[in-house]
Amino acid sequence: MTTSVKLPRFLLIKQFIETQISSGKWLVGTRVPSENELAVRFSVSRMTARRALKELDDEGLLSRSPGLGSFVTKPKPATPQINLPDVIEAAQAAGSYSCQTMEASAVYADAGTADLMEINVGESLYKGRFIHLAEGIPIQLQEIYVNPKLAPAFLKQNYEKVVPDAYLDWIAPPSQTELKITATMATASQKRKLLLTGEEEGVCMQLNMRKWCSDAVLSISVAINPAERYSLSSDI
Amino acid sequence: MTTSVKLPRFLLIKQFIETQISSGKWLVGTRVPSENELAVRFSVSRMTARRALKELDDEGLLSRSPGLGSFVTKPKPATPQINLPDVIEAAQAAGSYSCQTMEASAVYADAGTADLMEINVGESLYKGRFIHLAEGIPIQLQEIYVNPKLAPAFLKQNYEKVVPDAYLDWIAPPSQTELKITATMATASQKRKLLLTGEEEGVCMQLNMRKWCSDAVLSISVAINPAERYSLSSDI
DNA sequence: AAGTGGTCTAGACCACTTG
DNA sequence: AAGTGGTCTAGACCACTTG
Numbered sequence A, B: 001m002t003t004s005v006k007l008p009r010f011l012l013i014k015q016f017i018e019t020q021i022s023s024g025k026w027l028v029g030t031r032v033p034s035e036n037e038l039a040v041r042f043s044v045s046r047m048t049a050r051r052a053l054k055e056l057d058d059e060g061l062l063s064r065s066p067g068l069g070s071f072v073t074k075p076k077p078a079t080p081q082i083n084l085p086d087v088i089e090a091a092q093a094a095g096s097y098s099c100q101t102m103e104a105s106a107v108y109a110d111a112g113t114a115d116l117m118e119i120n121v122g123e124s125l126y127k128g129r130f131i132h133l134a135e136g137i138p139i140q141l142q143e144i145y146v147n148p149k150l151a152p153a154f155l156k157q158n159y160e161k162v163v164p165d166a167y168l169d170w171i172a173p174p175s176q177t178e179l180k181i182t183a184t185m186a187t188a189s190q191k192r193k194l195l196l197t198g199e200e201e202g203v204c205m206q207l208n209m210r211k212w213c214s215d216a217v218l219s220i221s222v223a224i225n226p227a228e229r230y231s232l233s234s235d236i
Numbered sequence C, D: 001a002a003g004t005g006g007t008c009t010a011g012a013c014c015a016c017t018t019g
Helices: A008-020 A035-041 A044-058 A087-093 A112-118 A166-169 A188-193 B011-021 B034-040 B046-058 B087-093 B111-117 B164-171 B188-193
Strands: A062-065 A069-072 A082-083 A097-108 A124-132 A137-144 A175-183 A201-213 A216-226 A232-235 B062-065 B069-074 B079-084 B097-108 B124-134 B137-146 B178-186 B203-213 B215-224 B232-235
Touching: A008 A044, A008 A166, A035 A044, A044 A062, A044 A069, A062 B232, A082 A232, A087 A124, A087 A137, A112 A137, A112 A216, A137 A166, A137 A188, A166 A216, A175 B178, A175 B203, A201 B178, B034 B046, B046 B062, B046 B069, B079 B232, B087 B097, B087 B124, B087 B137, B111 B137, B111 B215, B137 B164, B137 B188, B164 B215
Parallel strands: none
Antiparallel strands: A062 A069, A082 B079, A097 A124, A124 A137, A137 A216, A175 A201, A175 B232, A201 A216, A232 B178, B062 B069, B097 B124, B124 B137, B137 B215, B178 B203, B203 B215
16 A cells, blocks of 8 residues: 555656755766656656656756757756845735825936937936835835836826836836846935935935836836835745 | 748747737637647647647746636736846956955854854854955955854865855755845944945945755855945846 | 657547536 | 546657767
């Protein structure tokens, strides 16, 4: 009476190979048995043996090449993947979100902005400045420029109900996003808006984002988050 | 004379489905043709049609369930994945890396450290403090506590040649890593060590890491990086 | 020439959901 | 009972690498 949980055969083969690797019997660079060899060894069709190898390839444990075979890869550098916290979404989920619109206007692109937006100097642009709050406390200062061709109604939205970013994601789903995160010191004016009064306060995480929508720049945004209310984390 | 790049049939089917989705013909929740339907429609065996659906499932475009069918999923929240820059590795690659050891000693765990290291108060610990430099300029201040049972020779290493983290990764490959990134202001002493003299300087990215090696805490480390010399970025 | 992985076929049985 | 996806078989042809 062994375990009656009949496992798929391709899984048995995968587990066999994984065990050989993790136990150190098959070191990095070792050639593992070919599809045909595994098929014979496990009394299985080649397609089933193939599936085991294919999935281990997809998972990055093996590297395969036609004519050569399948080889144990060296474990990837364990590069931590950090996920960006969406403080605004979190506040919304908690029902404590609100937004103050400081500016929502049409402007003309200066040289720097035009360059980033990939348009000509002097072209029309929408500009918005917002304070995002959770439980009445400012958690983010945002300045955003939007391409009016891609979001003509951007200025007409009521941003007490819908977050600007959420609105843009909705009407113009970004095809590409560029992101840079730095640490900065808030200016005196920014500190005032963020209600950071202490002398020791003012250290912020700054998020610079640029979004594309089908090969055109949709928006560039700079968001300032007080360090006490913003941190990144990850688990591996 | 059409394109002679004969594409695999499963790819043609994938592209067909992707086109229907991206063009908006098949909205989120739509049931896509079954394996059998696609097999007939494309004059292909069921296994080939299956492969197309399976890969789209793996890629997150479809969600499949036995007895029900395959359905268009809502696009995932496009959560940016940031990769942690390894300033030290970069400096090493450029051949400009050096390291000053400020401290390398055995200490006894105080309450806070013992808690984080998951050991008892008063147990022996290795402590190291380092300044990492690129081209002679400090790029990171690091303080690390190491479990001596897992890295008994930690204090004996020559850290002018091998980076402490690289040494630990080598002798005790971490099974899990916890990471927290915050923005902070360097203390006066830290600013001195980092050669941050200006009044406006001192804003830093702080990386708190905790590494496990087979269920035991291997190390906890706090690294301080001047903001001007450290930023995170990602592309999607 | 023999072996490798990549693609593909035309069948099969299964557990699962639905009417 | 008919349809779905999940697993599996025993064949096939291909481009590719190696001796």
